[in-house]
Amino acid sequence: MNHYENSKKARRVASVTYLIIMAVILGGTFLSNEQKELAKKQSPQSIERANGFSNTPIQN
DSSP states (O other): OHHHHHHHHHHHHHHHHHHHHHHHHHHHHHHHHHHHHHEEEEEEEEHHHHHHHOOOOOOO
């Protein structure tokens, strides 16, 4: 193989490696943001339950 073929193969390997790394980073960021949004939605509900507040009226 000549130098061009060797460099072509190396560039392909490097580009595929780069794409895999970027996919992992972007996927992790997406999952992290989804978990943060889910935690924000659930936190007021869990605070209400912990304090005993609810939408039901109090009966004496």
